[in-house]
Amino acid sequence: MEKNDIFNTNLLQLPLKAQVADEGVVQNIAPVAEPTALAMREGLVVDVLAQDGGVLRRLSNVTPKKCEKLASGFLHRGEITLLCGDGGVGKGQFVAQIAKSLTTGESTEFFPQTPEGTGNIVILAGEDPTDTVLCPRMDAAGADLNKVAVIAPDTYYEEMHKMPQLGDPDLMNWIAAGNPLLLVIDPFQAFLPDSVNLNNRQQIRRLLQLLRMQAQQHGFAILLVTHTNKNPGACGRKRLNGSGELWDTARNVLIMGHAKNGNKIYVSHEKSSYDAPADTILFTTETVTVKGVETARAKFDSTSDWKDEDFCREKPDRAAPKYAGVQSGILAMLNAAPDKRMVSKELQRLV
Template identity: 30%
Template sequence: MEEIKQTKSSYHLINMADVIPKKVEWLWNPYIPLGKLTIVQGDPGEGKTTFVLQLAALLSRGEMLPCDDKEREPINIIYQTAEDGLEDTIKPRLLEAGADCSKIMVIDESQQELSMTDERLVMAIEETGAKLVILDPIQAYLGAEVDMHRANEIRPVLKRLGSIAEKYKCAIILIGHMNITSGSKSTYRGLGSIDFQATARSVLVVGRIKEDPTLRVIAHDKSSLAAEGTSIAFRLDADAGFTWEGRYDISVEELLSGDSRGQKTKDAKAFLTDILSDGQKSSKEIEELAKDKGIKKKTLFNAKRDMNIDSVKIGNQWFWML
């Protein structure tokens, strides 16, 4: 057997007693962590880029993000796209979203294409102090020599990109398409190696509601640093444009399969309207009756919140009322 040689200089043992814990910081809690990689993926034409540009617009102005009441300062953003023109597509979309375009920068790729390991990416982050970097789509920024289906080629690229995010405490969003395989778990529908999903600390899936083609949903597929966030809907309408619709009760698998898209919340709202129509009821009674009808507690409380149902404590019990 060949002897394995190990030099002292390459060996370093970390004692966990010496590791100092640090709190996770968020760009958008719990969807986009700072200092980490986030993937936004979905089928072509579902609104991934539109959603990310709307986020960028809000962040460029320092405004509150959907379902998040955190106050924030405007941030600088680096946005790279290999699919859409800056003049005829990206700039008009940013203007329509009300973005402060002076906060959004693009590394010039006219002479040389950018990659995830490109030193210009680090230079741009250092110069601008950007807290968000967007690469759209993933495969365009891997580099010409990297096969996105080979884990051994993907891992070092993503590791370096993750190190850049951590060093500069910026969020990096990778936008990707999903493959056409139906019936698979969402984790396995991302294009390329599963190492993309494994390395990212958060994965968001954007999909369309079949019963209402103008309605799209952002569902949290993976969250390594916090509990998964509630799905959030937005509307893309030819006349009204883009509007945020708020929370939407649907799982990733339901969104991708087309099953029960939003029907659960509708059923829960109808149930609450009926049961509270003749006056207040105790929360315990409501939860028991909802359980009998197959309505999950989470869905029930989502419906309660959306309907602005009041909770009042009388004696030792809580009561709900319209």
């Protein structure tokens, strides 16, 4: 054992007492008053790292593994992704496109990379009705409905005689029973336990740590859907509604909004802990009819290197309607004129 081992009592400052085996390996560690002095007297370096995966593990004994990406890197298995945007911006339509990718395994314009895995989607639906909104929306997007399951508060209450709250073992068991590849919590606020305040950093951290442990244990990704705040002029992280712990804990953060020019909606990949953020997705929505029910569907438009801040600071093109009106007036005047020509040099100069 090297004398300059970085894992020793001087660095860790642990109150340890060691019993030394014949081969010089420290065993049976117990608290004492002055461990550093003891180690110095014995001429030993106290090594408290387990070699087989204990509480402290040497990185030299860890086998690196790749975190499986889903939806072209917008999600990662075993990790939390945060999706935030104003109400009505189209978050549900975008989630439906994610569901199509993960349930069918098809590459799409939204997610051109073929998914590394396909599976089930479990949705905790706190706002959208299952029959009139979620089912038609998922169907219109092309998701495999056999692989999409919904837990709604009203039906959960009828069955369990209590509201679904994150951290409740019964709810977690129902989620695990769906064997999900992705768990969607929409919106996150609707399923907070009574004891958790959205703005309390420590409470949110403990809850998110629990969710992440469940995700890694069962091998699914989590998508937390939240609303942005009403702070005018805010962009990026400052648009987040609730504790900043949401941003810090999430491995991916997506922000949605309306472009100020045109009718496009953007999905900006603001944070990625595993890869470079993906290009921003631009899409529009269209109304379609599925099995006699009208619903909205996202229609891919293009990608952009703009981020949320760029869209927030974009200046509305107020001159465009004015110029269009002038152009229309000129064309109408020419059509009314003899031979569709200017009636005088003076008019031509003014135009």
